[in-house]
Amino acid sequence: MDMTGTPDAERRAPWWRRPEARVGALSLSLGALTALVAGWLVIRHGTPTPDWPWLVALVALFAVTEGFVVHLRVRRGSHAMSVSEIPLVLALAHLDPVTLVLARVVGGAVGLFFVRGQRGLKLGFNVALWGVQSMVAALTFHALGGAGVPDSLQDWLAVYAAVLLADTVAAVLVTAAISLHDDPSEWRRLPLALRGEPFVLVTTTVAIISAIGVEQTPWTLVLLGVVSVILYLAYRALITQQQGHAQVDELYSFTRALDGSADTRSLIRVVLERARDQMRGAQAQLIVPQIDEHRPSRTRLSEQDRLVDTLLAIGPADQWWTPALTGAAVLRSSDSGGEGPRDGMAVPVPLADVTGVLLVTDSLPDIGGYTPEHLRLFEALANHASVALARAHLVDRLRREAEEKEHLALHDPLTGLPNRRHFLMLLEAALDAARHDDNGPAVLLLDLDRFKEVNDALGHDTGDAVLREVAARLQQAVADQGQVARLGGDEFAVLLRRVRTVVEAVELGSALARELERPVQRGPLSLNARASIGIAVAPIHGDDPQTLLGRADVAMYAAKATHTGLRVYLPEDDKNTPDRLALITDLRDAIDRRELLVVFQPKLDPHTGQVTGAEALARWHHPTHGNIPPDQFIPLAEHSGLIRPLTLHVLEVALRRCAAWRRNGHDLHVAVNLSPNSLLDPTLPEVVSRLLQQTNVPPSGLTLELTETSIMTNPVAAKEVLDQLHALGVRLSIDDFGTGYSSLGRLRELPIHEVKIDKSFVLRIAVDHRDRAVVRSAVQLGHALGLDVVAEGVEDQDTYGYLVREGCNILQGYFISRPMPPDEFAGWLAGHSAPNVIRGRFTA
Known part of the structure; x- marks a missing residue:
């Protein structure tokens, strides 16, 4: 310029x-x-x-x-x-x-x-x-x-x-x-x-x-x-x-024009047009120092009535108007000389917390140059402009803040994607648009597999970087076919607005899975971000947002449980049925009324023939549905938050029965299973200590059985709780040993006393050499770590004999005894005598 x-x-x-x-x-x-x-x-x-x-x-x-x-x-x-x-x-x-x-x-x-x-x-x-x-x-x-x-x-x-x-x-x-x-x-x-x-x-x-x-x-x-x-x-x-x-009329019309401007940009145009025309100048400019995040700028109205914005860079030609920045009006006459316009006027314009400058230059020949009278009129115009511009700036700031708040309310701050609330709004709009069309929308729900391990091992900064990369890849893959959203944590959703067939949604889901399987580079690390994907398509699987999203969620968890990576919603996968919800209510009532039965299965030392203890197991006889297996009501309790009161009920009953055995001269311990969520409860050691004191059972009389998976879910928190239980003197056992994913190094660091070989390996050792190899390795590993080895699922004499020869410390199974109600177990225990142990053969 x-x-x-x-x-x-x-x-x-x-x-x-x-x-x-x-x-x-x-x-x-x-x-x-x-x-x-x-x-x-x-x-x-x-x-x-x-x-x-x-x-x-x-x-x-x-x-x-x-x-x-x-x-x-x-x-x-x-x-x-x-x-x-x-x-x-x-x-x-x-x-x-x-x-x-x-x-x-x-x-x-x-x-x-x-x-x-x-x-x-x-x-x-x-x-x-x-x-x-x-x-x-x-x-x-x-x-x-x-x-x-x-x-x-x-x-x-x-x-x-x-x-x-x-x-x-x-x-x-x-x-x-x-x-x-x-x-x-x-x-x-x-x-x-x-x-x-x-x-x-x-x-x-x-x-x-x-x-x-x-x-x-x-x-x-x-x-x-x-x-x-x-x-x-x-x-x-x-x-x-x-x-x-x-x-006078023009000044009045100027104020009316300011009031009629809708936004700051149009208001600036009005100010510059009226200032230039009424002051008979060739050009008008508005100088605005930095306000909020906006950099200093110069807005000029050209002779062709175009607004031209430039960053403010004061040069020698601009020095004449700079006193106006400090509040002084400036009149430049035609005989001023130097660089810059022939003549001009500059007046201060207060704007929010700063002072801008409004100026006109190069007076038209018909007025014969600017005079002090012109300057006074110009100051009057600037005063009106100042009030209007300050008001417009405040309105713009409030509008921006409102837009930002609305954006934050509808978008995820980490990835910038729509959040759950916004996604449901988009889904509802897509469903409304497809009310009279067979091609309805589809929802793909994605959950990253084992993402928590990334956060735990590498920190949340790395986890956030992975999430942003996943969001970018999903957006690029979906493109204009639909909308990607982040529902929270490591869970994403994709809305496909119009899908002709379920196959079309499956094809896109497979493409998304392949896209996510590409390694994510984080410095020298190469990370994998695999996902489990659930798919629900309208109107086949639902015709309202909540139902469609809920069924995509069911399909996603089914994909995760079956390790298939991708799954379309199936009714049999949906456990949130009315019958299931009613069953949860009945289970809550049964726990509150202490109607669940606790049975006991003996645990035997095969080398001495002595019963060393028993495992406490919960049983539920429903008044309508009859006996409900533990593998049905235990997951219900875990999913509905009833597992804690259920565990405390079993623990209390087991300790009271153990105290009764000990008073009758049977020095036995009792084993109770803990759910994975129990290890995330920091109050568990305190509750166990209180029950031991109330029942007068020594800590060594209680064995708490935990699965490998429950420990590996959150190793840090689990180890803290295990250390406190170990300090109480309670025995700790790894249940279902051999089915988890723990490392030897992790096992060595845990304060455990025994490992319990999962019955899936024990049941077939008489006919399957591979299961025998697993059992043999588990026994040797447990002894190498200084742990007792327990085998469950002993159901015949050959299995019993093989486990004795391999050196198992404790055996449990139907061959010894089925689980029995408390009174029946007490009678069985009173009539039990030490069995004969001859060449690994057991006879009662």
Whole structure:
């Protein structure tokens, strides 16, 4: 940008897009038209012989009248009104058309150059304008029969018509020039430019009288000069008064325009347009220091009414207005010199917590430069603008805050994706759009497998980076087919708006799974982000958002449980049926009423034949459904949050029975199973300690059995609870040993006393050499770690004998005894004698 504020792009634009070039082309066209008409007249009527005294006198009069000009302001342009009609009427009476044009052009050019100081493009346009105007007047006058001094009614009417038509043509051409240079809408203001026609009639009447008087005596010119000056002064006073009233009206309209602006951007345009037009400047700018997150900026209204924004960079040419930043109004006069605009005004504009600057530069010629009066009016405009801009800034900030809050309420802050609430809204809209269409939406629910291990091992920063990468991949893969959302944690959802078949949804789900299987690079690490995906399609699997999302969730958990990676919703997978919910309610009531039965299965030391203890097992006899297996109601308890009261019930009953055995002389321990959630309960050690004290059972009389999976779910929290239980003296056992995923290093660090080989390996050791190998390895590993080894599922004599030979410490199973109710177990225990142990064969 150059120092005048004209963008380089405007200077490099094609000529027909540059305002100066368009006005120049208009000027050349007008001049050429005048020359052609003059040439045609010369060819038709011959070369005229001018009346030299009148030619010289009229050239002088045309030049002098340019010093008596009244400007009619129309927006940013102005129409000059002078008393040039008087010499024009005299010229019509005494000169031929060609000589008249010559006198008007030469006299006007001299007056503009020396009296009004015009130069360049504006001078050229005005000279061309007067050529056309005078030619129109001459041709009209002669066409209507006018000739010589207008001493008849016909001549008077010809003069009035010629002058009025010439001034109308001039007003149209001036409007055209302003339209080409500044604003195409200038044509709407053409009627305002014709407000000077009454003045034209007055000056024309004076001119007719003067032309008649000059015929009698040349001294009439003296009276003509006096009358012309008086008319000029009177009309100028009238125009000045009208413009004063117009300034008040414009200030009022300015405030109304500010109130009508809808946003800050349109408000800035109004401020700059009105400031530039009312202060008669070529350019207006608003300088705004940094507000909130917005950097300092300069907004300029170009001469073509375009808003141009640039970052604020104060240079030497800008130093003149910088005092306005501290609250001082600045008036730059045309004789200031130095770099920058010819003249200008800058006033402070308070905006929120900073002070901006409103400035106008390069006053238009009709006001003759900026004065202190202009500066006071400009300050009044700026005060109104300041209030409106500050209010608009506050409204914009409140709107942004509201939009940000709404965005946060509907989007996930980590990935920027829609959250659960927003996803349900999108799903509902998609369902509404497909009410009368067979191609309904589909929901794909994705849950990352073993993502918690990433967070635990590498930290949440790495976990967040993985989640962001997963979000980006899903968005890229889905593209415009649907919408991706993050529902929380490591759970994502994909909405496909229109799906023709379930197969189509499955194909996209498979593509998403493949996309997620690509390693995620995190520094030197290469991480895998596999997912389990559940699919539900409307209307097959549901026709409302909650149902569809819930069934996609059921399918996802089924995919995770079966390790299939992807699964479409099946009714048999859905455990949240009304019957299941009713069963949960019945289970809660049974626990509260202590209706669950606790049975005991003996545990035997095969090397001594002595019963060392028993495992406590819960049994539920439903009044309607009869006996419900543990593998049905235990998962119900875990899923519904009933596992804690169920565990405490079994633990309390088991310890009280163990206390009774010990009082009857049986030094036995009792084993109780703990659910995975129990190890996440920090109050468990305290509860166990209290029950041991209440029942008077020594800590060594209680064995708590835990699965490998429950420990590995959250090793840190689990180890903390296990350490506290170990400190109490309670025995700890790893149940279902061999089916989990624990490492030897992790087992070695845990404070456990025994391992219990899962019965799935024990049941077939008599016929399957692979199961025998697993059992043998488990026994050897347990002994190597200094642990007792327990085998459950002993159901025949061959299995019993094999386990004895392998060195198992404790055996449990139907071959020894089935689980028995407490009283039956007490009777069995009283009648039990040490069995014979001969070559690994057991006989009761």
